[in-house]
Amino acid sequence: MILTETLTDEEHDRPNLAQAVRTRFAGIGADELEIPVRRDRPRAADLPE
Numbered sequence: 001m002i003l004t005e006t007l008t009d010e011e012h013d014r015p016n017l018a019q020a021v022r023t024r025f026a027g028i029g030a031d032e033l034e035i036p037v038r039r040d041r042p043r044a045a046d047l048p049e
Helices: 002-007 017-025
Strands: none
């Protein structure tokens, strides 16, 4: 019953985190930033055994 009430709640239309971040930072020109070229190969993770 709690799950049903939560999922059918009218406030469920709120944006999720990704949508909120995208809306918040839209228009600052971040999509125009140049992505730097990677020069070094990624190193392997050193995981304990």
